[in-house]
Amino acid sequence: MRKGDHSYRMDHKGLIEESAEDLYENAPCGYLSTLPNGLIVKANKTFLKWMGYAAEELLYQKKFQDLLPIGGRMYYETHYAPLLRMQGFVTEINFDLRRKKRQLLPVLVNTTQLKDENSKPILNRTTVFNITDRKGYEKELLRAKKQAEEATRIKAEFLSTVSHEIRTPMNAIISIANLLLETNYTQEQSQYLSTLKASSENLLHLINDILDFSKLESGKVALAEREVDLKELVTSLLHGVRIAAQDKGLALKLAIDKDMPPRVLGDPVKIGQVLTNLLGNAVKFTERGSVSLELELEELTDKEAVISFCVEDTGIGIPKDKLEKVFEEFAQADYDINLRYGGTGLGLSISRKLLALYGSKLTVKSQEGQGSTFCFALRLKLGQAAPALPNDTAAGHEPDVAGVKLLLVEDNAVNVMVVTKYFEKWGVDFDVATNGVAGVAKVMEQDYDLVLMDLHMPEMDGYEATAKIRSLPESKYKQLPIIALSASTEKDFAEEMAGAGINDFISKPFNATELRNKIAHYAYAATKGLPYHTTFTGQQPMPTAHTPLQNPDGPAYDLSTFEELLGENEADLEELVKITIRNFEVFQGKFQAALVSRNLEDYKFSCHKITVTLGLLNAWRLQHAITQGKDLLEEAATTADQKPLDEIAKAIHLEFDVLLAGLNATLLHRWNQTDTPDTP
Incomplete structure (x- = not known):
């Protein structure tokens, strides 16, 4: 006990006693009293010290809500005050209070309202707890949780990648061992080959177990039906x-x-x-x-x-x-x-x-x-018995898909034109929807033999659109064949497609023969009312698009793939070039905006949508710059340095300018006109 401090005294037993006033003023939590309108009429020393105010600066000068930032003030008016009036108390309300020097103090507030004999509110008594340390602990816990989740994700991806990469040569080793066992060999060689085969099969079994376990642990396994x-x-x-x-x-x-x-x-x-x-x-x-x-x-x-x-x-x-x-x-x-x-x-x-x-x-x-x-x-x-479906390709000729009623759900105009040109050649009766919302609406309006569904679209992606179609009440929507079209190269997205109810998969840029065969297979079953054989099980990684040898130091682009696709149809080629110009002008702005705002998700979405067109144009210089931008944007999450992003943004912008200038020059010299973009 300090000499001269009259807040304390000794009782007759020699024990220290503290006054109620001292307990109030120096409590480890803040106390304040306010009028029903929020005007502060009393506050203890603890609260004044936290806030940095002298008593005369705060008491009868400020309301409690004056200490709140704009967001907290809105919450006070819309939730805190009405709840207090309604039930007479509020507990465990989290606010940030603005101190005198403008720093924010995170607090937890409990308030009790005193009323007179007529139940009219006369005073609010509030206890304030400083939760700065708790917020720090929460941040640390959240950081630790994110680190643990990231470590788990990295482990799962590592196990999955390594298992996939090892499984390919292991399958080759086992196959070669089986082939060798069918040839002439000595007894000693037989023992070697048998040991090789048995050991390889055991190793493959171990790898498959690890792969399956990592998928289950990461929640990437879904049931097919x-x-x-x-x-x-x-x-x-x-x-x-x-x-x-x-x-x-x-x-x-x-x-x-x-x-x-x-x-x-x-x-x-x-x-x-x-x-x-x-x-x-x-x-x-x-x-x-x-x-x-x-x-x-x-x-x-x-x-x-x-x-x-x-x-x-x-x-x-x-x-x-x-x-x-x-x-x-x-x-x-x-x-x-x-x-x-x-x-x-x-x-x-x-x-x-x-x-x-x-x-x-x-x-x-x-x-x-x-x-x-x-x-x-x-x-x-x-289920029901499923008769075998014909396989026209086995008979040595292309299957007939003329008259098939098909819906293409795709938002990229270049991709739409490329795919529909094949449909026109094959005699397919098709409609086009430019996003998942429109696709679901068209499926509800008309009967289709099958749907080709892009996976990445604005408003509603292919996964959600497929799930909504499958959830429609009529049984025909459960049986409607839905084939995914995607330029994605990720290995473990098959489970997500199976979970959404997608039946099969075609990578972009697609193989025309594969597309025609799949349309024939599913359309035949649909038109005959037969259960079809689903080749996509959601168990194996889907094939990725075949990509030509990329040369980032070569020409900006060439039209050879466009010309090969459209043959001698100059009008269609001209229209495709015009659509490409309009697309690239839009994407040029989108890539710049995503880099400036460091929005990785928007950048990846644009990458996905433009990949097929870049491949068709052999525009590997622009593709290389865009890939570099994605890598830098992923690294930017851990650094505040904007310079690398600014530099790659300039490089991408320049490549777009070169490509657009070339395409416009082609329009001018080949068809004697320039492209006029549609007004947004």
């Missing part, structure tokens, strides 16, 4: 493990309920993956006896069926205390089993995560030394 013949599916799966079972002298048994529906709607890839994991484990951990797969119909209605799947073996079994451990990532029952049998310990974890997408759970019953039984049940919609 396709016609599935379960009998055909499980028979083929058993055939896949038959050789391994025969090598160990194991009997393979299959039992299918006689009342099983012939076809159901489900994801054959995911269901097959789960059963393959279970059957592979059963054979792997069984030295003698048998492995059985049983499908039992538990429930059947006119719309759906509940089917249980059980894989039973007579293998080594699992100790009772390890039954749950086997479902953990990178875990097996014990260390000795890992040494003896190998593997990642991911198979059961992946299977359980895949089944969770169906709302199902993988269960196990086991007794050590006597075998294990793994079971799960799926509720699946009923």
Whole structure:
């Protein structure tokens, strides 16, 4: 206790006592009292110290709302004050108070309103908590959360990329080993080849597990819904493990309920993956006896069926205390089993995560030394038998697509003209929608045999448009074939398309033969009212567009691809050049604006929309500059240096000027006119 400080005194027991006034003035939180209109009539020393005001500067001089920035003042008038009048108190309201020196102080406010005997408000008592430190902690936590999420994303992308890159040469190694095994070789070479094949297959299996696990962890896996013949599916799966079972002298048994529906709607890839994991484990951990797969119909209605799947073996079994451990990532029952049998310990974890997408759970019953039984049940919609569709290309001639009713949803005018020229040659009856909103509207207005859907568009992209079409009440919208058109080169966007309900994919610039074949395939099924075979499963990365050898030091552009596409039709070529000029004038401004505002999303969107046109024009100098701009814009997120962005903006602007000047000169000298852009 300080000498001369009369705020404290000793009681008769020698204990320190503090006055109520001192507790009020020096409390660790701020206290203030205001009239109902917000005028401050009392404030403790703590609050005055935080705000930097003397008492005479604040009391009866300012209202509480005067201390708030404009946004806080609006919230005070529209939410805080009405709520206080209505219920007589407010709690945990977050404000920023403006101090005398204009800095902002983050606070948490609790207010109680005092009323007279007539329930008329007379005074507001407010407690103010300084949450500067808490805000700092929140920022640190948010920063740590973002860093953790970014690390997880980078890890998932790394695993996915590496797995994809390794899988390609591994498939080649296995294929070559199989080919060599069919040639004449010595007994010693046979052992080498068998070892090579077995080791390669084991390595590929490990890579696939890692890839599947990384996709599941990053939430990139979605269920497809396709016609599935379960009998055909499980028979083929058993055939896949038959050789391994025969090598160990194991009997393979299959039992299918006689009342099983012939076809159901489900994801054959995911269901097959789960059963393959279970059957592979059963054979792997069984030295003698048998492995059985049983499908039992538990429930059947006119719309759906509940089917249980059980894989039973007579293998080594699992100790009772390890039954749950086997479902953990990178875990097996014990260390000795890992040494003896190998593997990642991911198979059961992946299977359980895949089944969770169906709302199902993988269960196990086991007794050590006597075998294990793994079971799960799926509720699946009923399908129908699907007759085979004709394959005109196999007969050696192009399929006839004349009369097919088709909707093209595409916002890029150059792309529209290129695609529709093929439609005109083939006799396709087509409509065009320039965005997803218009595309959905046209689908609702007319009946189409199929839809070609660009994925990246303004107002509504292809994913959302497809999802909206699929959600329409009539069943025909669930069956309407929708094929994605995209210049995207990302490897892991297949799951997103499958989730939206897209049936197939064609990369841009497209191959005309591939486009014609796909139109024929899906249109035939649609016109005959038949279920079609969907080649896009959402499981493998989609093929990317073939890109010619790029030379950033070559000419600004050439029209050879345009001329090849349109043949001798000079009028169409002239129109295509005009459309390209108008497009490039728009995109020139968009790229500049995105670089100035550092808007990476807008920049990427423009990159995507212009890529096909640049490829058709062989405009690799401009393409190179735009790619450099994207790289610099991504780096700019971590630096305030604007100079590199300004320099690349000038370079892009110059390349656009050169290209536009050349195209306008072509119009002038080849067709004796200049292009006049449409007035916005």
